[in-house]
Amino acid sequence: MRVFALVLIVPAVFALNTPVVRVTDSLISVPFAKRISAGGVKNFVEADRARARSFVEVGKRKAAVRAAVAAGLPVPDAGAASSVPVTNSLVQYTASVGVGSPASQFNLVVDTGSSNTWVGATKKFVQTSTSVKTKNSVSVTYGSGDFKGTEFTDRVTLSSALVINNQSIGVASSSSGFEGVDGIIGIGPTDLTLDTLSPATNTLIPTVTDNLFTQGAIPSQLVAVSFEPTNSETITNGELTFGGTDSSKFTGSITFVPITSTSPASEFWGINQSVRYGTSTTILSTTAGIVDTGTTLLLLATNAINAYTKANGAVLDNTTGLLRLTTAQFAKLQSLFFTIGGTTFELTANAQAWPRNLNADIGGTANNVYLIVGDLGTDSGEGLDFINGQTFLERFYSVFDTGNKRVGLATTPFTTATTN
Numbered sequence: 001m002r003v004f005a006l007v008l009i010v011p012a013v014f015a016l017n018t019p020v021v022r023v024t025d026s027l028i029s030v031p032f033a034k035r036i037s038a039g040g041v042k043n044f045v046e047a048d049r050a051r052a053r054s055f056v057e058v059g060k061r062k063a064a065v066r067a068a069v070a071a072g073l074p075v076p077d078a079g080a081a082s083s084v085p086v087t088n089s090l091v092q093y094t095a096s097v098g099v100g101s102p103a104s105q106f107n108l109v110v111d112t113g114s115s116n117t118w119v120g121a122t123k124k125f126v127q128t129s130t131s132v133k134t135k136n137s138v139s140v141t142y143g144s145g146d147f148k149g150t151e152f153t154d155r156v157t158l159s160s161a162l163v164i165n166n167q168s169i170g171v172a173s174s175s176s177g178f179e180g181v182d183g184i185i186g187i188g189p190t191d192l193t194l195d196t197l198s199p200a201t202n203t204l205i206p207t208v209t210d211n212l213f214t215q216g217a218i219p220s221q222l223v224a225v226s227f228e229p230t231n232s233e234t235i236t237n238g239e240l241t242f243g244g245t246d247s248s249k250f251t252g253s254i255t256f257v258p259i260t261s262t263s264p265a266s267e268f269w270g271i272n273q274s275v276r277y278g279t280s281t282t283i284l285s286t287t288a289g290i291v292d293t294g295t296t297l298l299l300l301a302t303n304a305i306n307a308y309t310k311a312n313g314a315v316l317d318n319t320t321g322l323l324r325l326t327t328a329q330f331a332k333l334q335s336l337f338f339t340i341g342g343t344t345f346e347l348t349a350n351a352q353a354w355p356r357n358l359n360a361d362i363g364g365t366a367n368n369v370y371l372i373v374g375d376l377g378t379d380s381g382e383g384l385d386f387i388n389g390q391t392f393l394e395r396f397y398s399v400f401d402t403g404n405k406r407v408g409l410a411t412t413p414f415t416t417a418t419t420n
């Protein structure tokens, strides 16, 4: 068995890269694109916060549904809390995924924060000989969008050598909030698919990671993500690897931690961590939160942000929605230290800055430094007190290990790079 990887190609800002299939060593790769959504620029900080809020709602809802199912009780009414996270973040990582035979290509958001895979938001799904319509409808409500449709099973092709037969996918008949993308490839925990089908409410939908594993295509039921920081409109590469980790993408060893037992973070790729600013200022005592490829920023609970800004002098910038420093303040900015499973990961001052030559892209001005550390919107103690999003994951390799119910993190050649 082999380990398969998808290569993430980071194209020019505001432009979607044309996929080019690439083969590196023994890893079979298909491209991923990173794009900054023009429509998302104004409200992306708020979108990240909305996503955080809906994580809390969804997590609580899923826990309630699981408890009801386990007790043999009817699934409680969804009420207002049936949403799952929004996808209209500033930066989206997308993959070109084939569905059917012959395959149609769909441009899908790669999301570790949700677990349904679906197509048809923009490009229309075409049934082929491998498409089987099921008796189930499917419906997922996101914080600022939704989709409804019919569940099919079909052949899903991630690369010529990475083919899943009989993948259960949603085909949207209507959707909102998905501009410029065709849907989502959901690689969150499988339990998040509970209560998304109807009438098969109690049915879990195996994710692509699950099916690759059960169909014998990969040796371990996990997916690993390598992002890299980018400071210019030139292309850099990242990689999504199914079934194993790519030792060329991280340094040292991977620290694995069990998924946190604290709800609602426990419903996602949740971990316990503490955060310190500089040598001695604890800004967040050990608490639960999540690691998420679909959130742009590194979000910390409000009380942690207050301690952070008190220590470094940052103010909230009215135009971008981000915290802002003068260049003189930035020169004194200290590292943030994340302690996870006994290992401390250092996020340097440079890694806390939005790339300065891209300030204009977020409505900022050249002589300020904008920070990628943002306010989650609630104080700690909610059971989901941080989101280590893309700007964190560009500095640390991450592993989402379904088989062992754990998350892995490691440093990379870019952890301390001065790119911003």
Ligand SMILES: *[C@@H]1O[C@H](CO)[C@@H](O)[C@H](O)[C@H]1NC(C)=O
Binding pocket: 153, 166, 167, 168, 205, 206
């Ligand atoms: C196909 O997938 C569906 C849904 O995941 C599952 O119920 C069914 O058993 C699968 N069929 C085969 C032949 O693997």
Ligand SMILES: *[C@@H]1O[C@H](CO)[C@@H](O)[C@H](O)[C@H]1NC(C)=O
Binding pocket: 258, 259, 260, 261, 262, 272, 287, 288
């Ligand atoms: C995480 O923190 C919670 C609360 O302190 C604790 O109960 C739990 O044992 C910790 N570890 C895990 C893996 O959840």
Ligand SMILES: *[C@@H]1O[C@H](CO)[C@@H](O)[C@H](O)[C@H]1NC(C)=O
Binding pocket: 318
């Ligand atoms: C935001 O900026 C506008 C225009 O510069 C200004 O009028 C307003 O007072 C600012 N608001 C805050 C909260 O700083």
